[in-house]
Amino acid sequence: MKKFKISSFVILFATAILAAAFLVPIYFAVISALKSNGEILKNPLSLPTGLYLKNFTDLFSKTDFLTAIWHTVFLTGVSEVLIVFIVPLAAYGISRHPGTVTKLVYTYFLCGMMIPFHLYMFPLFKELKLFGLFGTLAGPVVVYISGSVAFGCLLYTSFLNSVPYDMEEAARIDGCSEFQVFWKVVFPLLGPCTASMVVLNGLGIWNDFLMPYLVLPSNKAKTINVAVYSFVGQYTARWDIVFAGAVIALVPALALYVALQKHFVKGIMAGAAKG
Amino acid sequence: MRSNSRTTAAFIAPAFIFFTLFIIVPTASSVYYSFTSWDGINPYIRFVGLANFKEIFTSARFGNALKNTVLITIFISALENALALGLALLVDNVSRARNFFRAIFYVPVILSGIVSGFIWKIMFNYNFGPINQALQSLGLSALKRDWLGSPAFALASVGVVLIWKGAGYYMVIYLASLQGVPQEVVEASTIDGASSLQRFLRITLPLISGAFTINFTLSLINGLKVFDQVAVMTDGGPGFATETIVYLLYKVGFSEGRQGFGTAVGLVLLFIIMILNWIQQKFLKSREVQL
Numbered sequence: 001m002k003k004f005k006i007s008s009f010v011i012l013f014a015t016a017i018l019a020a021a022f023l024v025p026i027y028f029a030v031i032s033a034l035k036s037n038g039e040i041l042k043n044p045l046s047l048p049t050g051l052y053l054k055n056f057t058d059l060f061s062k063t064d065f066l067t068a069i070w071h072t073v074f075l076t077g078v079s080e081v082l083i084v085f086i087v088p089l090a091a092y093g094i095s096r097h098p099g100t101v102t103k104l105v106y107t108y109f110l111c112g113m114m115i116p117f118h119l120y121m122f123p124l125f126k127e128l129k130l131f132g133l134f135g136t137l138a139g140p141v142v143v144y145i146s147g148s149v150a151f152g153c154l155l156y157t158s159f160l161n162s163v164p165y166d167m168e169e170a171a172r173i174d175g176c177s178e179f180q181v182f183w184k185v186v187f188p189l190l191g192p193c194t195a196s197m198v199v200l201n202g203l204g205i206w207n208d209f210l211m212p213y214l215v216l217p218s219n220k221a222k223t224i225n226v227a228v229y230s231f232v233g234q235y236t237a238r239w240d241i242v243f244a245g246a247v248i249a250l251v252p253a254l255a256l257y258v259a260l261q262k263h264f265v266k267g268i269m270a271g272a273a274k275g
Numbered sequence: 276m277r278s279n280s281r282t283t284a285a286f287i288a289p290a291f292i293f294f295t296l297f298i299i300v301p302t303a304s305s306v307y308y309s310f311t312s313w314d315g316i317n318p319y320i321r322f323v324g325l326a327n328f329k330e331i332f333t334s335a336r337f338g339n340a341l342k343n344t345v346l347i348t349i350f351i352s353a354l355e356n357a358l359a360l361g362l363a364l365l366v367d368n369v370s371r372a373r374n375f376f377r378a379i380f381y382v383p384v385i386l387s388g389i390v391s392g393f394i395w396k397i398m399f400n401y402n403f404g405p406i407n408q409a410l411q412s413l414g415l416s417a418l419k420r421d422w423l424g425s426p427a428f429a430l431a432s433v434g435v436v437l438i439w440k441g442a443g444y445y446m447v448i449y450l451a452s453l454q455g456v457p458q459e460v461v462e463a464s465t466i467d468g469a470s471s472l473q474r475f476l477r478i479t480l481p482l483i484s485g486a487f488t489i490n491f492t493l494s495l496i497n498g499l500k501v502f503d504q505v506a507v508m509t510d511g512g513p514g515f516a517t518e519t520i521v522y523l524l525y526k527v528g529f530s531e532g533r534q535g536f537g538t539a540v541g542l543v544l545l546f547i548i549m550i551l552n553w554i555q556q557k558f559l560k561s562r563e564v565q566l
Contacts, residue, residue: 008368008370011365011368011369011370012369012370012371014365015365015366015369015376016376018362018365018380019376019379019380022379022380022382022383022439022443023379023382024405025383025391025394025395025398025439026382026383026386026394028394028397028398028405029390029394032397040397040403041403044397044403044404044405044408045405045408045409086289086290086293087290089286089287089289089290090286090287090289090290090291092286093282093283093284093285093286093287094283094287096283097279097280097283102283102287105287105291108294109290109294112294112298112299114545114548114549114552115298115302115545116499116500116521116541116544116545116548118500118502118521118524118525118541118544119302119305119538119541119542119544119545120298120301120302120304120305120541121301121528122301122305122308122313122315122528122534122537122538123300123301123302123304123305123308123538124297124301125315126304126315127296127297127300127301127304142293142296142297143297145293145297146293146294146296146297146298147297147298149290149293149294149298150294150298153290178279178282178286179282182286203385206387207385207386207387207388207389207390208387209387209388209389209502209503209506210502210503210525214529225387225389225390226389228389228390228393228507229389229393229506229507232393232396232507239397242393243397246390246393246394249387249389249390250385250386250387250390253385253386253387254382254385257378257381257382257385258378261374261378264381264385265447265451268444268447268448269447269448269451
């Protein structure tokens with residue numbers, strides 16, 4: 001029994017040390033956002049000496065960070081709403097009308113999972129220009145929606161295949177139109193799937209860099225991540241201000257993660273299933 | 276039944292149109308552009324046959340990018356999976372606060388590539404970065420390096436960031452798989468006198484091989500697509516020391532106005548991804564153990 005206790009203490013100790021090591025970079029970012037540049041350079045790992053918020057006030061007064069935040073929130077929010085409407089609707093159509101054509105469509109969608117963004121981005125931008133979407137917030141939105149179809153259909157269809165038809169039949173007999181059956185009966189049942197979709201896509205869009213960097217107009221603020229990226233080159237002598245931006249980028253994701261941890265884990269497991 | 280087909284079509288149509296317009300059409304155009312010397316702006320597009328592909332397979336720059344990509348992909352996947360499995364075993368066996376620890380190891384995953392890259396860029400800074408300052412205060416000044424500025428260490432340093440950022444993701448998958456290992460089997464082997472190492476190698480490891488397949492494939496494909504950290508930390512440098520295939524594709528397309536060549540590189544990338552998926556389906560899957 002004694003041996004067991006020692007080994008369990010060793011495991012706890014090792015886990016705690018590793019956990020602390022994992023958090024060092026995040027600790028470093030948060031404390032640096034609350035320090036002046038001179039303090040960061042002198043004692044990078046020590047706690048800030050006082051409550052120093054000048055980085056944040058500078059960030060908002062000297063740069064157009066507020067617009068960047070707004071763009072990030074807009075892109076994430078609008079894309080998410082459209083994704084969790086369009087994708088389950090298609091999956092419902094595929095799942096409830098089994099046949100050669102829907103099977104072909106499903107396979108067609110699945111092919112999209114392998115295609116890397118970098119392969120098609122050059123022609124994509126040309127196409128966005130053609131549609132007048134280049135340089136607008138709608139540009140990234142349509143690409144985010146398109147990019148979510150492949151995996152989303154897989155996720156929703158496999159879930160729907162295990163949902164019995166009975167309730168839908170009952171709703172139809174009660175006089176619901178086909179769309180009402182989907183919206184009022186089926187969609188609410190998809191909650192767990194939708195939660196995973198929202199978490200996976202939300203994190204991906206919130207953290208995306210390349211598309212907003214290239215698609216949004218170049219003379220204005222773009223998104224939080226693009227702002228942080230451009231600050232790195234622009235404010236080489238003001239790390240403090242960049243850290244403030246970085247902390248603002250990570251805090252909402254972190255808060256959401258703490259609140260919705262269960263769905264993050266489910267989302268990963270769903271994501272793993274595609275492999 | 277006919278109206279039913281029509282409704283089905285109407286339900287699928289929005290997703291189908293988006294997907295076709297913004298994924299498939301540009302992908303198909305990529306195939307076309309890969310045979311041209313398109314610069315991305317000029318409406319006049321010149322057909323050059325296989326010249327782009329010929330250049331890919333003969334240019335030293337692509338060879339270097341391929342070497343960097345293979346190095347970073349394989350090393351990261353191996354180390355990341357080893358670390359993730361180790362973390363999962365620790366978290367699975369820890370006596371208290373299991374969910375808390377799982378949550379901590381997952382935190383880097385939710386950071387963006389840009390933010391994590393920036394934080395580590397400063398961590399690695401030669402003069403003022405915490406890593407070199409810590410080495411100095413520990414009396415290990417001899418180990419100080421210009422981590423991102425020297426060709427010998429830059430790629431490995433970027434790799435450290437990727438492993439730190441990704442391990443928690445794969446850990447969660449290993450952990451779920453470990454928790455699915457039936458306790459009866461483990462107990463039976465203990466009664467039969469198996470040591471803990473034997474138990475791990477003969478019972479646990481085969482039973483989590485499904486998670487291993489998934490994680491290895493995902494980490495290889497993610498390794499191939501690494502971009503954000505390279506952009507913010509090294510910009511592909513010093514020289515071409517951290518230029519990967521994806522970064523080369525971006526550079527030639529946007530800085531050098533050679534988008535036709537860029538799409539050809541993209542096709543090679545797609546080809547590599549398809550091979551990896553095929554290997555996963557063919558070899559790794561068949562070696563999985565099912566109870």
